[in-house]
Amino acid sequence: MRALERERGRVVGVRVGEDAELLRADRVVLAAGIWGPVLAADAGVRLPMVDVQHPYVFTTQVSGLDDTPIDIPIVRYPDHAVYTRRHGRRYGLGTYSHAPLSLTPTPALTSAERPFRDADFGAAVAAAGALVPAFRDAPQGRRLNGVFALTPDELPLVGPAAELPGLWFAEASWVTHAGGVGRQLANMLLDTGRHLVPPERLAPGRFAHWSDEKIHQTALGHYQGIYDAH
Numbered sequence: 001m002r003a004l005e006r007e008r009g010r011v012v013g014v015r016v017g018e019d020a021e022l023l024r025a026d027r028v029v030l031a032a033g034i035w036g037p038v039l040a041a042d043a044g045v046r047l048p049m050v051d052v053q054h055p056y057v058f059t060t061q062v063s064g065l066d067d068t069p070i071d072i073p074i075v076r077y078p079d080h081a082v083y084t085r086r087h088g089r090r091y092g093l094g095t096y097s098h099a100p101l102s103l104t105p106t107p108a109l110t111s112a113e114r115p116f117r118d119a120d121f122g123a124a125v126a127a128a129g130a131l132v133p134a135f136r137d138a139p140q141g142r143r144l145n146g147v148f149a150l151t152p153d154e155l156p157l158v159g160p161a162a163e164l165p166g167l168w169f170a171e172a173s174w175v176t177h178a179g180g181v182g183r184q185l186a187n188m189l190l191d192t193g194r195h196l197v198p199p200e201r202l203a204p205g206r207f208a209h210w211s212d213e214k215i216h217q218t219a220l221g222h223y224q225g226i227y228d229a230h
């Protein structure tokens with residue numbers, strides 16, 4: 001999708017492909033991850049999301065492990081802001097135990113994976129590796145810097161844009177939220193009257209009276225909060 005199409009003060013579809021073909025729709029749901037705010041801003045709507053860069057590392061392949069995708073739970077070390085899980089023949093871990101590092105997405109950004117930042121993440125990853133037994137015994141493999149979105153209240157943005165009819169959002173959802181976000185959105189679009197949570201709790205416009213700066217600082221503070229708890 002290249003852009004949202006607007007006519008007479010409402011979204012009426014999307015432009016797609018090289019020739020910017022117009023696909024018409026009465027309602028358009030933007031679920032474009034960290035690119036959501038870029039597309040929404042083009043249509044004059046501010047999405048209260050802040051993108052953060054997050055280190056995740058893998059071991060190399062561990063002998064004795066097979067390709068079974070998941071047979072053990074994700075393990076979290078809340079006191080250390082570290083979590084770990086198995087990925088087939090490798091283990092992986094992520095850590096929040098570093099100063100938060102935001103990123104402002106632009107239309108030119110083509111991937112949510114950025115170069116790994118040793119200066120920012122190296123110490124945290126080393127400490128996490130010393131903590132998690134699988135990482136003490138196996139050499140470290142791939143290291144990545146992934147970008148995901150935070151909101152000021154750590155909840156996703158689900159529902160219609162108050163200021164632009166026809167535009168809906170399913171943004172800033174964690175994997176953890178995904179099933180609930182889908183169901184909430186379906187119930188709202190189909191107007192079933194059944195909601196998992198009151199729609200205003202996830203309304204994309206719930207921070208309309210907040211400044212950009214307050215949104216940025218509060219959302220980033222959740223990342224930092226995990227760090228401080230360390």
Ligand SMILES: Cc1cc2nc3c(=O)[nH]c(=O)nc-3n(C[C@H](O)[C@H](O)[C@H](O)COP(=O)(O)OP(=O)(O)OC[C@H]3O[C@@H](n4cnc5c(N)ncnc54)[C@H](O)[C@@H]3O)c2cc1C
Nearest residue numbers: 001031032033034035054056146147148172173174175176
């Ligand atoms: C390293 C790392 C570890 C994480 N660990 C966890 C975890 O343990 N638990 C958890 O719950 N969450 C975790 N997350 C967060 C989670 O991955 C994200 O919050 C989630 O994937 C966001 O889902 P999404 O569907 O909103 O966005 P995405 O998964 O980014 O999907 C958006 C899609 O929209 C597409 N798109 C963008 N722009 C356009 C366009 N213009 N036209 C068409 N398509 C477009 C993109 O290509 C993409 O496929 C982690 C994130 C990272 C980076």
